[in-house]
Amino acid sequence: MTQPQPAQAQQALQFQCPQCGGEMIFDVTAAGLKCKYCKHTMAVPVPPGAKGAEEIPLREGYQRAPRGLGVATTSFNCRECGATVSVAPNERTASCTYCASHSVVQTQTDPNHIQPETLIPFRVAREKAVDSFKGWLAGLWFRPSNLKTMAQLEQVYGVYVPYWTFDANVHSQWTADRGWHYYETETYQTVENGETVTRERQVQHTRWESAWGQRQDHYDDELVCASKGLPEELSNSFATFDTTHLMAYAPGYLAGWRAESYAIDLPAAWTKAQSSIQAKQQSKCSGDVGGDTQRALQVQNTFSNETFKHVLLPVYVAAYRYKDKPYRFLVNGQTGEVRGEAPYSWVKITLAILAVIAVIVLLVVLFGGERESAQRALESGAHLSALV
Ligand SMILES: [Zn+2]
Ligand SMILES: [Zn+2]
Incomplete structure (x- = not known):
């Protein structure tokens, strides 16, 4: 069987069917070339x-x-x-x-x-x-x-x-300041109930040390x-x-x-x-620094x-x-x-907001009205009981 050949320049991207000479296109279901006319299929050459x-x-x-x-x-x-x-x-x-x-x-x-x-x-x-x-x-x-x-x-x-896809090895050398927290008790003065009093509190400090390291990633x-x-x-x-x-x-x-x-x-x-x-x-090197906190991270990468x-x-x-x-x-x-991306209709959004407001107003009127009639009923009840 003859292989379909890419046809001439003016017939770009065209592959000829070896059975009928018709145009073959890549077909998803066949996962290969399929003739548009006689449905002959074959692997992509x-x-x-x-x-x-x-x-x-x-x-x-x-x-x-x-x-x-x-x-x-x-x-x-x-x-x-x-x-x-x-x-x-x-x-x-x-x-x-x-x-x-x-x-x-x-x-x-x-x-x-x-x-x-x-x-x-x-x-x-x-x-x-x-x-x-x-x-x-x-x-x-x-x-x-x-x-x-x-x-x-x-x-x-x-x-x-x-x-484009890229593969690479990266060697990273880093330096940073690694910080460790420690706490000291301090006294301070404050006013409580109009009197100046002395109180104690824990204050956080950071001890800094130099840190460095290296890592290799692929x-x-x-x-x-x-x-x-x-x-x-x-x-x-x-x-x-x-x-x-x-x-x-x-x-x-x-x-x-x-x-x-x-x-x-x-x-x-x-x-x-x-x-x-x-x-x-x-961010990987930052994770390697350790300590409670860090600053001044410098990373040198060699690819x-x-x-x-x-x-x-x-x-x-x-x-x-x-x-x-x-x-x-x-x-x-x-x-x-x-x-997907699609435009919004601001007219529809505004109408929807107005509809929600209308429903709220309606509910307030209905319930408000109910409360009023309940009030009236209570009042007339009180009148009746006063008469009895
Ligand atoms: Zn064909
Ligand atoms: Zn365009």
């Missing part, structure tokens, strides 16, 4: 010479890393959020995957971009992502009534989001999101991927799916990863055996605009976990 899942040493690796996606792509660049996303060859996208803006222009994917080493293929079917989106929309409170029509359900796209798969389309707080709260399921990159996984080109390059991502690792080392991987992680994105502001609903394509 591994390009010759692909090593995959290899951690590349940071220094020489930057020169050594293979470039490009290994297949021609059609890409669109968004003038609003800046994301460059490759799409299926026959797709004529009119709006941005991430922010639904219409100011997108067709562009070339940078052929010098480092090729992804690994990816996590989509495991969650698109229909399930659409259902999650529907359920999430239905469960929202106090949102604009036309939101459900604004947020078009068919515009849920599976996109591979670019990440970091594995420190993720740095390289997307321009996902807001950072959204992508950070969403980084719950199981990186033990990374597969060697093959262009076939991208067939029929979108993929964003990284917008944060390797040196910038490594700087980010380093500061995140340094912050973690700072070694730094390696990196460029990975693609699967996310479903439903981007929609409301009053010209972008909102996003995301489904983790590996785990099905969801995150």
Whole structure:
């Protein structure tokens, strides 16, 4: 049987069916390529010479890393959020995957971009992502009534989001002042009942001593999101991927799916990863200082055996605009976990507050009225008893 070949440049990301010559796309259920026409399925072909899942040493690796996606792509660049996303060859996208803006222009994917080493293929079917989106929309409170029509359900796209991951050993040497609390009895004068009296109290003091130490830590798969389309707080709260399921990159996984080109390059991502690792080392060293309290902690970190991987992680994105502001609903394509942003309707919130106030007023009137009639009944009862 013949292997499907990536078709010509103008037929980007296309794989031909060996049975009928039709277009094959990556299918979640088949976990492989599936023909759109005759439904023939097959494993994603591994390009010759692909090593995959290899951690590349940071220094020489930057020169050594293979470039490009290994297949021609059609890409669109968004003038609003800046994301460059490759799409299926026959797709004529009119709006941005991430922010639904219409100011997108067709562009070339940078052929010098480092090729992804690994990816996590989509495991969650698109229909399930659409259902999650529907359920999430239905469960929202106090949102604009036309939101459900604004947020078009068919515009849920599976996109591979670019990440960098880093491994490194860190040797940390630290110095600090370690403090021990001790207590002394002091006498003091105070005024009680108009008289000056002498009392005793315990006062806390701190004895300081110099402290120092060192530790060795290993970091594995420190993720740095390289997307321009996902807001950072959204992508950070969403980084719950199981990186033990990374597969060697093959262009076939991208067939029929979108993929964003990284917008944060390797040196910038490594700087980010380093500061995140340094912050973690700072708190680990702080834990080593001991004593009752500490001050002036200084940590010197030395990194070694730094390696990196460029990975693609699967996310479903439903981007929609409301009053010209972008909102996003995301489904983790590996785990099905969801995150969403939606506008609030201040009219509905105000109406709800007014309704609550109205109910309170009504209750006060009812109970207040009852109390008054009870009072009247008591009073008339008293009159009657006086007459008897
Ligand atoms: Zn076929
Ligand atoms: Zn955009």
